Amino acid sequence: xxxxxxxxxxxxxxxxxxxxxxxxxxxxxxxxxxxxxxxxxxxxxxxxxxxxxxxxxxxxxxxxxxxxxxxxxxxxxxxxxxxxxxxxxxxxxxxxxxxxxxxxxxxxxxxxxxxxxxxxxxxxxxxxxxxxxxxxxxxxxxxxxxxxxxxxxxxxxxxxxxxxxxxxxxxxxxxxxxxxxxxxxxxxxxxxxxxxxxxxxxxxxxxxxxxxxxxxxxxxxxxxxxxxxxxxxxxxxxxxxxxxxxxxxxxxxxxxxxxxxxxxxxxxxxxxxxxxxxxxxxxxxxxxxxxxxxxxxxxxxxxxxxxxxxxxxxxxxxxxxxxxxxxxxxxxxxxxxxxxxxxxxxxxxxxxxxxxxxxxxxxxxxxxxxxxxxxxxxxxxxxxxxxxxxxxxxxxxxxxxxxxxxxxxxxxxxxxxxxxxxxxxxxxxxxxxxxxxxxxxxxxxxxxxxxxxxxxxxxxxxxxxxxxxxxxx
Numbered sequence: 001x002x003x004x005x006x007x008x009x010x011x012x013x014x015x016x017x018x019x020x021x022x023x024x025x026x027x028x029x030x031x032x033x034x035x036x037x038x039x040x041x042x043x044x045x046x047x048x049x050x051x052x053x054x055x056x057x058x059x060x061x062x063x064x065x066x067x068x069x070x071x072x073x074x075x076x077x078x079x080x081x082x083x084x085x086x087x088x089x090x091x092x093x094x095x096x097x098x099x100x101x102x103x104x105x106x107x108x109x110x111x112x113x114x115x116x117x118x119x120x121x122x123x124x125x126x127x128x129x130x131x132x133x134x135x136x137x138x139x140x141x142x143x144x145x146x147x148x149x150x151x152x153x154x155x156x157x158x159x160x161x162x163x164x165x166x167x168x169x170x171x172x173x174x175x176x177x178x179x180x181x182x183x184x185x186x187x188x189x190x191x192x193x194x195x196x197x198x199x200x201x202x203x204x205x206x207x208x209x210x211x212x213x214x215x216x217x218x219x220x221x222x223x224x225x226x227x228x229x230x231x232x233x234x235x236x237x238x239x240x241x242x243x244x245x246x247x248x249x250x251x252x253x254x255x256x257x258x259x260x261x262x263x264x265x266x267x268x269x270x271x272x273x274x275x276x277x278x279x280x281x282x283x284x285x286x287x288x289x290x291x292x293x294x295x296x297x298x299x300x301x302x303x304x305x306x307x308x309x310x311x312x313x314x315x316x317x318x319x320x321x322x323x324x325x326x327x328x329x330x331x332x333x334x335x336x337x338x339x340x341x342x343x344x345x346x347x348x349x350x351x352x353x354x355x356x357x358x359x360x361x362x363x364x365x366x367x368x369x370x371x372x373x374x375x376x377x378x379x380x381x382x383x384x385x386x387x388x389x390x391x392x393x394x395x396x397x398x399x400x401x402x403x404x405x406x407x408x409x410x411x412x413x414x415x416x417x418x419x420x421x422x423x424x425x426x427x428x429x430x431x432x433x434x435x436x437x438x439x440x441x442x443x444x445x446x447x448x449x450x451x452x453x454x455x456x457x458x459x460x461x462x463x464x465x466x467x468x469x470x471x472x473x
Contacts (some may be wrong), residue, residue, distance in 0.1 A: 034059060034069045042076060050082050053077055060097075064106040074098035075114055083121060088134045095138065099145035112154050115142060119158065123165045132174075135165065156185060156200060163207050172211055179208055187220065198234030205231075206243040211248045221251050242271035246283050253290060262290040270305055281314050282347070287410065288318045289350055292325050292357055299326070317343045325357075330365045330385065335356070359395070362387070366395055368406060378414040389414070 041055035056073040063070040074094050080432065081091035095118060102111035122138050139162045146155040159182050166175035182204045186197045205228040212221035225248045245268035252261035265287035272280035284306060291300040299322060301310045309315050317340035324332040337344060337354065345351050362385055369384060370376060382392045396416060399405040407418035 015086065034062070038069050038073060045076070045080060045084070049080050053080055056080075062245075064367075066101050068106060071101040071106050072100065072115075075118070078118060079121070082405060088130070092134070092137050092141065096141045097216070099141060102145060103149055108151075112151075115158070115160075117155070123161070133168075135162075152185070159185075160200075160203055160207070163204075167207055167210055170214070172215065175207070175211055180205060186329070188241045189217055199236050202228060202231055202234050202236040202240050206240045209244055209247045213250060218251060218254055221247060225251060237275065238271040239275040239277055242268045242275060242277060242279065242283070244255070244268075245271060246279070248292065249283075249286060253353065256289050258293040262287060262294055262296075265290055266303075266305075273305065281309070281312065284315060285318050285344070285347065285350060288315075288322055289353055289357065290324060293353065293360065295360065296384055297326060298456075314343055320374065325361055328361065328364045328368060330358070330361045333361055336384070363395055363399065366392075367399065370405065370416065374418045376416045376418075378409075378416065381416070 015147070037055060037059050041052045041059070044055070045148050046053040056077045059073040060070045074097055077094045078091050078098060081087045081094060089186055098114070102115070106114075119138065119142065123135060139158065141159050145157065159178055163175055163178040163182065166172070166178060182200075186200050186204060205224050209221055209224045209228070212218070212224060225244065228244050245264045249261045249264035249268060252258075252264060265283055266274075269280055269283045269287055272283055275470050287306070288300050291298070301307055301319060310319055317336060320334055321344070324330075324336060325434060345354065366381065367387065369381070378389055381396075385392060393409065396405065396409060400407060400409075405418070407416055409415070410417055
């Protein structure tokens with residue numbers, strides 16, 4: 001028994017197992033004959049598919065009323081035509097005929113499994129690339145049958161499946177059309193529908209947020225991200241939340257909000273890990289990258305969730321990069337990046353932030369390097385950092401403007417002149433004196449206000465005569 005028959009034998013939870021008994025055994029004998037014909041035809045699928053196809057058609061034609069064996073014969077015919085004989089136009093015909101059986105000939109559960117199975121291999125890669133027109137015809141036939149049967153749940157699932165296909169194929173115009181249909185069906189005119197169908201709404205958000213991420217439309221991406229965070233009454237699959245949080249992390253990275261990006265990537269990693277998705281490894285790399293850009297001294301592999309992946313072949317390079325970053329060994333970091341191009345630099349998202357990471361690392365390295373000196377040649381610093389003179393100058397200008405380095409650049413002799421320690425101390429003492437003088441000035445001003453005019457015995461500026469005039473003394 002193959003998977004097709006196994007699905008049929010499982011039946012449905014909603015199936016009514018009523019038994020009708022009859023003294024006439026003719027129906028039972030006829031059913032046995034059809035069953036024998038079905039398995040005979042099925043045995044010829046590999047060796048003689050054309051003959052098998054004819055025998056499956058004979059089963060359908062000899063049924064007076066639409067029944068189980070006719071449905072199964074059409075299912076096998078569709079699979080043969082599409083995957084083996086590569087005749088998608090004929091496969092659509094048998095599939096459309098099969099859909100007419102879903103109303104009453106088979107259980108709802110078995111019908112849904114069959115439809116999903118067919119759409120999976122139609123949209124998959126088992127038979128090679130499938131033309132867009134063929135895909136649309138299969139899905140249009142499915143949606144028409146489901147609308148007639150008023151099966152809203154399966155209709156929504158079918159649209160989600162088609163939306164995922166358009167996303168994978170980068171057919172964004174078609175994807176947007178399907179998303180519009182899905183929003184209309186999910187939210188509807190009644191706002192309560194959004195709460196009731198929150199889980200489905202998050203699935204739609206996950207598809208749309210991926211589309212905006214791929215198209216670099218960060219304004220719309222942020223709108224969808226914020227909308228997904230407002231959904232409360234939902235129990236989404238962890239993979240869905242993994243997708244949303246991953247795109248959110250990429251959005252924060254684009255805005256240079258490293259801490260928020262790190263938080264979202266961590267949430268995404270946990271969700272992917274719970275779902276068993278291989279995407280967890282890629283997101284873990286993003287988490288490590290964001291964590292380094294925050295300047296945090298905490299090792300991201302110290303957490304209970306990430307520790308098991310520390311020695312993963314795809315992660316080892318990132319682990320070494322974290323160690324080099326925390327030790328501020330810029331040359332070691334550069335070597336790791338050169339030697340692990342496949343696991344780090346081949347990722348376009350990581351690659352666009354490596355420059356930022358190296359800049360941060362070189363800045364820290366430069367601060368440590370110049371501490372013992374009062375004067376350094378720019379050529380020496382460039383050689384130590386293994387970069388051009390212009391980049392060293394740019395780094396130093398940034399440090400001087402930020403107040404992290406006290407000194408000036410002599411562009412004539414191409415030297416960095418650092419302020420002597422005693423000069424820095426003198427500046428600090430001068431600042432303290434100015435601060436003290438300002439406090440003295442404020443103190444004098446306050447006292448002057450309290451002593452203005454004539455002072456009473458209590459020093460509150462009230463004349464003593466006024467008190468005596470009232471007879472209080």
